Amino acid sequence: MHEQEKIPxxxxxxxxxxxSRQTITRCLEALSSQETSLAYEVIVVESSGDGTGDLIRExxxxxxxxxxPHRLFLGAAKxxxxxxASAELVLFIDSDCVAEAAWLDKICKALTLRKCAAVGxxxxxxxxxxxxxxxxxxxxxxxxxxxGRSRRIDYLPGGNAGYRADVFRAYGGFEFTEPLYVDLMxxxxxxxxxxxxxxxxxxxxMHWHRDSLKEHxxxxxxxxxxxxxxxRRGLLIGKSWIKYPGLALLVTPGLxxxxxxxxxxxxxxxFPLELGALIRALPYFLLGMAYWHYGFLKEVLQPTxxxxxxxxxAECTSS
Numbered sequence: 001m002h003e004q005e006k007i008p009x010x011x012x013x014x015x016x017x018x019x020s021r022q023t024i025t026r027c028l029e030a031l032s033s034q035e036t037s038l039a040y041e042v043i044v045v046e047s048s049g050d051g052t053g054d055l056i057r058e059x060x061x062x063x064x065x066x067x068x069p070h071r072l073f074l075g076a077a078k079x080x081x082x083x084x085a086s087a088e089l090v091l092f093i094d095s096d097c098v099a100e101a102a103w104l105d106k107i108c109k110a111l112t113l114r115k116c117a118a119v120g121x122x123x124x125x126x127x128x129x130x131x132x133x134x135x136x137x138x139x140x141x142x143x144x145x146x147x148g149r150s151r152r153i154d155y156l157p158g159g160n161a162g163y164r165a166d167v168f169r170a171y172g173g174f175e176f177t178e179p180l181y182v183d184l185m186x187x188x189x190x191x192x193x194x195x196x197x198x199x200x201x202x203x204x205x206m207h208w209h210r211d212s213l214k215e216h217x218x219x220x221x222x223x224x225x226x227x228x229x230x231x232r233r234g235l236l237i238g239k240s241w242i243k244y245p246g247l248a249l250l251v252t253p254g255l256x257x258x259x260x261x262x263x264x265x266x267x268x269x270x271f272p273l274e275l276g277a278l279i280r281a282l283p284y285f286l287l288g289m290a291y292w293h294y295g296f297l298k299e300v301l302q303p304t305x306x307x308x309x310x311x312x313x314a315e316c317t318s319s
Contacts, residue, residue, distance in 0.1 A: 121203025155187025224295025
């Protein structure tokens with residue numbers, strides 16, 4: 001890392017870690033070996049107390065480690081990292097992601113030359129060996145496949161994004177009380193205020209997905225419930241679905257059918273040589289989508305209490 005004391009960093013890279021001992025090493029190794037002449041710093045915000053902090057101190061002594069004695073929601077952890085950042089550009093990558101060698105150069109160049117508030121890049125599947133991991137990839141990142149041209153977008157990926165620090169702080173950063181979808185919420189706020197957000201498919205990171213069916217289904221339920229929670233609080237479009245449960249029951253089958261068609265077509269167009277993998281993953285994808293909508297409807301009909309939200313959030317990652 002180019003972190004000479006007399007050279008102010010051009011970028012601050014924030015990594016939020018929760019129970020990340022198994023994945024943080026490859027993430028930080030990739031960040032440490034970026035092919036760039038820019039000075040940059042890496043900040044890890046760790047809040048699980050599972051030994052990840054000890055690993056970082058031993059293996060990556062130049063990383064700025066911030067440890068919280070209590071569990072932080074994802075948005076809160078990101079805000080802590082951004083507050084500690086000393087550069088004018090703040091970049092975010094997840095602890096289960098690996099950046100390509102030119103990632104930092106590309107994202108900084110886009111933020112500087114394209115005169116935008118924020119830039120997001122594509123997500124690649126780091127473990128496409130199992131149908132479940134492919135299903136998880138399609139479920140969560142179909143809008144972030146590495147295809148197409150540079151284009152405006154109204155929200156950015158959580159694990160591959162960069163913001164101008166002044167804009168990020170002017171809008172108050174991420175929602176710090178929500179378990180998931182915090183990147184979506186911030187992006188919608190920025191876009192609605194007229195800020196320019198760009199998607200650059202050539203800025204890429206690899207993301208490792210759940211390959212256990214039980215974990216995949218459980219995570220989709222939590223994502224569905226988190227989506228309903230955000231709408232109940234007016235943080236995402238669709239509050240009327242929460243206010244009128246009968247409406248949610250009516251629209252949910254149509255939403256499921258639309259996602260099933262759109263998401264699979266996106267994958268087929270982005271990866272035409274991987275249709276066999278798509279076919280094998282399809283049952284797990286549809287099952288995951290069904291459980292997402294089950295989680296959504298369950299939250300609509302049986303609202304989560306505050307303590308249960310904390311417990312649900314403790315099992316959620318940034319994906």
